[in-house]
Amino acid sequence: MIPFEEAYNTVVSKTxxxxxxxxxxxxxxxxxxxxxxxxxxxxxxxFRKTAVDGYACRISxxxxxxxxxxxxxxxxxxxxxxxxxxxxKIMTGAPIxxxxxxxLMIEDTRxxxxxxxxxxxxxxxxxxxxxxxxxxxGDLSIEKGITILPKHIAIMAALGCHKPTVAVKPIVxxxxxxxxxxxxxxxxxxxQIRNSNGHQLISQVINCGAEPLxxxxxxxxxxxTYKAISEALDKSDVVxxxxxxxxGDFDFVPExxxxxxxxxxxxxxxxxxxxxxTFGTKGNKLIFGLPGNxxxxxxQFELLVKPALQKMMGATSLNPLQIKAPMGADYKRKxxxxxAFVPVLITEQNKVFPVEFHGSAHIFVxxxxxxxxxxxxxxxxxxxxxxxxxxxx
Amino acid sequence: MIPFEEAYNTVVSKTxxxxxxxxxxxxxxxxxxxxxxxxxxxxxxxFRKTAVDGYACRISxxxxxxxxxxxxxxxxxxxxxxxxxxxxKIMTGAPIxxxxxxxLMIEDTRxxxxxxxxxxxxxxxxxxxxxxxxxxxGDLSIEKGITILPKHIAIMAALGCHKPTVAVKPIVxxxxxxxxxxxxxxxxxxxQIRNSNGHQLISQVINCGAEPLxxxxxxxxxxxTYKAISEALDKSDVVxxxxxxxxGDFDFVPExxxxxxxxxxxxxxxxxxxxxxTFGTKGNKLIFGLPGNxxxxxxQFELLVKPALQKMMGATSLNPLQIKAPMGADYKRKxxxxxAFVPVLITEQNKVFPVEFHGSAHIFVxxxxxxxxxxxxxxxxxxxxxxxxxxxx
Numbered sequence: 001m002i003p004f005e006e007a008y009n010t011v012v013s014k015t016x017x018x019x020x021x022x023x024x025x026x027x028x029x030x031x032x033x034x035x036x037x038x039x040x041x042x043x044x045x046x047f048r049k050t051a052v053d054g055y056a057c058r059i060s061x062x063x064x065x066x067x068x069x070x071x072x073x074x075x076x077x078x079x080x081x082x083x084x085x086x087x088x089k090i091m092t093g094a095p096i097x098x099x100x101x102x103x104l105m106i107e108d109t110r111x112x113x114x115x116x117x118x119x120x121x122x123x124x125x126x127x128x129x130x131x132x133x134x135x136x137x138g139d140l141s142i143e144k145g146i147t148i149l150p151k152h153i154a155i156m157a158a159l160g161c162h163k164p165t166v167a168v169k170p171i172v173x174x175x176x177x178x179x180x181x182x183x184x185x186x187x188x189x190x191x192q193i194r195n196s197n198g199h200q201l202i203s204q205v206i207n208c209g210a211e212p213l214x215x216x217x218x219x220x221x222x223x224x225t226y227k228a229i230s231e232a233l234d235k236s237d238v239v240x241x242x243x244x245x246x247x248g249d250f251d252f253v254p255e256x257x258x259x260x261x262x263x264x265x266x267x268x269x270x271x272x273x274x275x276x277x278t279f280g281t282k283g284n285k286l287i288f289g290l291p292g293n294x295x296x297x298x299x300q301f302e303l304l305v306k307p308a309l310q311k312m313m314g315a316t317s318l319n320p321l322q323i324k325a326p327m328g329a330d331y332k333r334k335x336x337x338x339x340a341f342v343p344v345l346i347t348e349q350n351k352v353f354p355v356e357f358h359g360s361a362h363i364f365v366x367x368x369x370x371x372x373x374x375x376x377x378x379x380x381x382x383x384x385x386x387x388x389x390x391x392x393x
Numbered sequence: 394m395i396p397f398e399e400a401y402n403t404v405v406s407k408t409x410x411x412x413x414x415x416x417x418x419x420x421x422x423x424x425x426x427x428x429x430x431x432x433x434x435x436x437x438x439x440f441r442k443t444a445v446d447g448y449a450c451r452i453s454x455x456x457x458x459x460x461x462x463x464x465x466x467x468x469x470x471x472x473x474x475x476x477x478x479x480x481x482k483i484m485t486g487a488p489i490x491x492x493x494x495x496x497l498m499i500e501d502t503r504x505x506x507x508x509x510x511x512x513x514x515x516x517x518x519x520x521x522x523x524x525x526x527x528x529x530x531g532d533l534s535i536e537k538g539i540t541i542l543p544k545h546i547a548i549m550a551a552l553g554c555h556k557p558t559v560a561v562k563p564i565v566x567x568x569x570x571x572x573x574x575x576x577x578x579x580x581x582x583x584x585q586i587r588n589s590n591g592h593q594l595i596s597q598v599i600n601c602g603a604e605p606l607x608x609x610x611x612x613x614x615x616x617x618t619y620k621a622i623s624e625a626l627d628k629s630d631v632v633x634x635x636x637x638x639x640x641g642d643f644d645f646v647p648e649x650x651x652x653x654x655x656x657x658x659x660x661x662x663x664x665x666x667x668x669x670x671t672f673g674t675k676g677n678k679l680i681f682g683l684p685g686n687x688x689x690x691x692x693q694f695e696l697l698v699k700p701a702l703q704k705m706m707g708a709t710s711l712n713p714l715q716i717k718a719p720m721g722a723d724y725k726r727k728x729x730x731x732x733a734f735v736p737v738l739i740t741e742q743n744k745v746f747p748v749e750f751h752g753s754a755h756i757f758v759x760x761x762x763x764x765x766x767x768x769x770x771x772x773x774x775x776x777x778x779x780x781x782x783x784x785x786x
Contacts, residue, residue, distance in 0.1 A: 026577065027605070030596045044756075046581060073613065075573025077583050092685065093573055095584045134757060142760055150596040151759035151786050154589035154687035158756055162577035180468025180486055184419065184555035188439060190470050191488045196547035203423045203543040212420070220466065292485065294547035321763065321785065323716050324743040350717040363437075363551055364527060366544040367535055370714065392714065393544050 001268040003377075004339045007279065008304060010265050012318065014281050015308045018237060020168035026157060029148045031209050032166035033313040038142040040159045043132035048096040052127045055109060055117055056100035057087035059126070065118045072097065087117065096128055103127040135159070145316030147209070167313035169211040173232035174201045177253065178243045178292065179220040196363065197242050197294040204301045210238075210309045226256050233260065233285055237312060240305065241278075243292030253289060254278065262287050270377070272338040274300040294363045299341050299372060302393065322389040323371070328353045331375070331382040339377050343369035344390060352388055369393060394661040396770075397732045400672065401697060403658050405711065407674050408701045411630060413561035419550060422541045424602050425559035426706040431535040433552045436525035441489040445520045448502060448510055449493035450480035452519070458511045465490065480510065489521055496520040528552070538709030540602065560706035562604040566625035567594045570646065571636045571685065572613040589756060590635050590687040597694045603631075603702045619649050626653065626678055630705060633698065634671075636685030646682060647671065655680050663770065665731040667693040687756045692734050692765060695786065715782040716764070721746045724768070724775040732770050736762035737783060745781055762786060 002010075021035040050056060057066050066087040070080045078097035082088055087104070088097045096103070104124050109117045135141060141155055148156075148166070156164060176198035184194050195217055205212040213236050218228040232239040241253055257264055262280040267289070269277045273296035278289030288305055290297040307318040328351030333340065343355045343365045355369045371390035375382065382388060395403075414428040443449060450459050459480040463473045471490035475481055480497070481490045489496070501514045528534055534548055541549075541559070549557060569591035577587050588610055598605040606629050611621040625632040634646055650657055655673040660682070662670045666689035671682030681698055683690040700711040721744030726733065736748045736758045748762045764783035768775065775781060 026592045027595050027599070027607075030599055041580065046586070047584065049584075073573075074571055075584050075613070093571075093584075093586065141757060149786070150593060150600050151691065151762070153596040154593040154691065154756045155760055157577040157589040157592040158587050158687070160577055160580060160587065178467055178486075180466075184550040184553055187553065188435065191440060191442075191468050191486075193439070193486065194551050194553065196550035199419045199550040200543060200547040202420050203546040206420070206423055207543050214420075220468070294551070298544065298547065319741070321739070322741075322743075324718065325716075346714070348712070348715075350715075363547045364534060367548055369544070393542070 001270050001275070002266050004269055004271045004303075007266055007269045007271070007277070008307070011279055011286075011304050011308050012311060014265060015286060015311045016284050017314045018168060018170060018284075018312050019314070021165045022168050023163050023165050026153060026162055026164065029164045029166055030150060030153070032148050033209065033310070033315050034142065034144050034146050034148050034152075034164060035167045035314055036161075036165040037140055037144050038156055038159055038161045038164075040135045040137055040139045040141055042159065043136050044134040044158060045129045045131060048131050049093055049129050050090050050096060050103040050127060051092065051129050052103055052105045053092050054090060054103045054106045054127065055087040056090045056097055056103045057082055058084065058100060059102045059124070061085055062102070062104065062119050062124060065112055065116045068115050068117065070097065101126065101128075143316070145314055147315065169209060170238055170309055170312045171211045171213050171236040172205045172238040172240060172309070173213045173215075173236040174198055174205070175218050175228050175232060175239065175241045176243060177218045177220065177225060177241055181217045181243075183217065197290075197292070197297040200294055200298055201240055201242060201290075201301060204298070204306070205309075208306050208309050209313065222252055222256065225253060226259070229256060229287075230260055233282060233287075237285060238305070238309065239285070239287045240301075241287070241289045242297050257287060270338045272340045274303075274341075275338070277304065279304070295343070295365060298366060302372070302391070303341070320391055322391050324387050325350050325352050325390055327351070327382055327384050327386050327388055330384050333375065333380055336375075336378050336380045340375040341372050342375060343393075344371045344373050345369055346371050346390055352390055366393070394663050394668070395659050397662055397664045397696075400659055400662045400664070400670070401700070404672055404679075404697050404701050405704060407658060408679060408704045409677050410707045411561060411563060411677075411705050412707070414558045415561050416556050416558050419546060419555055419557070422557045422559055423543060423546070425541050426602060426703070426708050427535065427537050427539050427541050427545075427557060428560045428707055429554075429558040430533055430537050431549055431552055431554045431557075433528045433530055433532045433534055435552065436529050437527040437551060438522045438524060441524055442486055442522050443483050443489060443496040443520060444485065444522050445496055445498045446485050447483060447499045447520065448480040448497045449475055449483045449490055450495060450497060451475065451477065451493060452495045452517070454478055455495070455497065455512045455517060458505055458509045461508050461510065463490065494519065494521070536709070538707055540708065562602060563630040563702055563705045564604045564606050564628065565598045565631040565633060565702070566606045566608075566629040567591055567598070568611050568621050568625060568632065568634045569636060570611045570613065570618060570634055574610045574636075576610065590683075590685070590690040593687055593691060594633055594635060594683075594694060597691070597699070598702075601699050601702050602706065615645055615649065618646060619652070622649060622680075623653055626675060626680075630678060631698070631702065632678070632680045633694075634680070634682045635690050650680060663731045665733045667696075667734075668731065670697065672697070688736070688758060691759060695765070695784070696734070713784055715784050717780050718743050718745050718783055720744070720775055720777050720779050720781055723777050726768065726773055729768075729771050729773045733768040734765050735768060736786075737764050737766050738762055739764050739783055745783060759786070
């Protein structure tokens with residue numbers, strides 16, 4: 001049994017970026033890991049332009065009436081220079097005509113007659129965006145390795161990054177093992193239970209931008225298990241087994257892993273829930289054995305598998321945003337020899353409450369929780385009001 | 394100009410759920426809005442089962458050696474009752490045999506000979522999950538109206554919800570307007586600029602679970618604009634125009650909206666950025682006019698369009714999680730007559746810093762920010778250390 005931090009560091013250090021990229025469209029790239037730097041091919045703004053609808057004129061002229069000499073829509077170049085006592089009517093985003101050094105906002109002006117306006121107020125700001133004030137040709141605007149979110153798209157579009165290069169999605173085989181499992185469309189009888197965390201893992205894999213490969217439940221025979229793992233190793237970058245990794249008689253998975261040339265780096269982690277978590281590698285391929293209980297499996301995927309998938313895709317940050325918030329109640333536990341991850345609810349009032357949790361088989365806890373907190377080894381109690389780090393789920 | 398809260402309430406109250414649903418697979422449902430209650434068709438656990446690998450026996454017998462009478466794998470029903478001085482070897486998840494009232498964890502036992510074991514420790518917990526202790530037939534486990542996340546999937550799978558009914562995605566037409574616009578694959582010349590917020594809106598629409606419909610840039614003529622809006626109204630549930638809604642000469646969109654029978658509820662909001670935001674309805678269809686600047690457009694989509702799309706899909710909560718965190722620096726502004734939304738960076742140390750922001754045309758601000766804070770009307774300063782509500786982006 002190794003400490004969780006060591007397990008995490010082992011997984012991350014044994015994971016290598018796939019270094020495979022593909023080109024997608026702007027509409028397809030959200031949620032993907034950017035595999036190129038976004039470098040500007042233009043100055044922004046590309047010309048001096050007005051920030052407002054109004055009248056471009058000379059700041060020295062604003063006290064008198066101004067003759068309108070031209071109308072400049074957005075998308076059209078001015079044809080006349082603005083002289084003394086003159087102005088050009090101009091739309092937001094349009095280029096500033098020569099001679100002008102400010103734009104009177106349309107709301108701050110009054111129409112005198114068809115060809116003349118005047119400022120109502122006493123002064124005006126320039127209301128001009130200078131050429132290249134936001135970015136210049138060759139500037140780096142977004143570094144590779146980020147997860148592309150909607151907030152990045154306007155920048156990519158503006159700078160001409162219309163076919164972004166992104167990391168290829170790692171293929172992740174999901175192998176739920178166990179004769180007791182039936183698929184969710186079957187009503188279980190006798191000692192059967194439905195395969196729930198296989199499907200949960202598919203959703204988790206999709207949610208972190210990778211590609212799940214699922215071929216059904218693997219029966220509890222040595223042959224079926226060997227064949228399933230062997231084929232999964234051939235066809236995918238990561239193999240996740242779930243169930244079959246605790247100490248029971250029928251849990252021959254670790255032995256099969258060794259037969260297949262998989263180097264096992266750890267098979268037990270001082271963490272709760274999720275102690276029987278296994279991790280191995282074969283060349284650049286990663287093999288995880290996650291606990292059969294859906295809550296344990298969910299949490300260990302988030303903690304260990306997700307950072308590995310992100311590193312495979314070349315992500316520069318593997319650490320999700322954590323929120324600091326105060327506990328809304330005391331938390332106590334009797335045994336403190338393992339690092340514990342506890343599902344919690346962060347309320348709208350920003351208080352953190354542990355969610356009632358009967359143990360790792362109690363799958364309903366996740367639906368009530370919106371975060372996970374960690375309780376360090378040796379800590380038995382967290383007091384009401386104490387601040388904790390919450391990882392949103 | 395109306396207060397932001399009034400604009401928000403108007404949008405939400407004028408939006409009706411589409412009440413259209415479809416059936417998808419478990420692998421497809423993540424990110425969709427659940428349109429059915431998830432009711433259990435089974436008890437969980439469906440039988441008394443062991444929580445651990447070990448030996449099922451009688452608690453009164455644990456001080457002596459125990460004869461192994463049977464091996465019970467997961468997925469197999471026991472065939473023998475456990476009597477005095479006896480035990481059955483049992484795998485995690487397997488049914489408890491008659492007669493047994495506890496399970497000794499395998500790690501806490503010692504093998505005496507082929508047929509006998511004994512407990513090494515002094516006592517044991519029961520290690521038994523009782524029938525129906527987590528959920529009973531007919532219990533409601535997940536209410537409709539949530540956004541399906543990976544954390545819900547195991548529950549849905551376990552309870553037989555293998556073809557969930559979800560809300561149909563609203564179709565959202567995106568119409569960037571303006572003769573100055575060129576698509577991102579074109580290098581702009583003269584007074585042209587690239588269409589950036591059209592593509593940003595596509596990404597935002599996808600990201601909140603709706604379906605974008607994009608047919609290209611709409612030219613700045615009355616005819617093109619009329620035709621584009623008219624067709625979009627026919628083919629979609631929501632129409633978003635971007636650009637063309639401020640006070641310039643060529644901004645005839647509000648007039649066209651009226652010609653098309655669109656009732657305009659507001660055309661200006663006391664919010665910064667995003668003042669020239671327009672909202673109208675025609676029957677159950679919603680029409681938004683968002684500012685042409687990408688930062689304004691981004692923020693107004695998040696604040697006003699996203700809740701409307703969520704309500705259309707029957708979501709029960711329209712309020713995103715907000716984080717409370719302390720400012721890491723002073724924030725000051727000169728004018729405070731509008732509610733302001735300011736892009737901020739929440740650091741790993743959980744401090745909030747406003748991101749340098751040259752105004753709403755400065756699109757790079759979003760890439761540097763990971764949240765937005767709101768500054769109420771009348772507030773000119775927030776002090777270092779003061780707690781603020783941050784909406785993650």
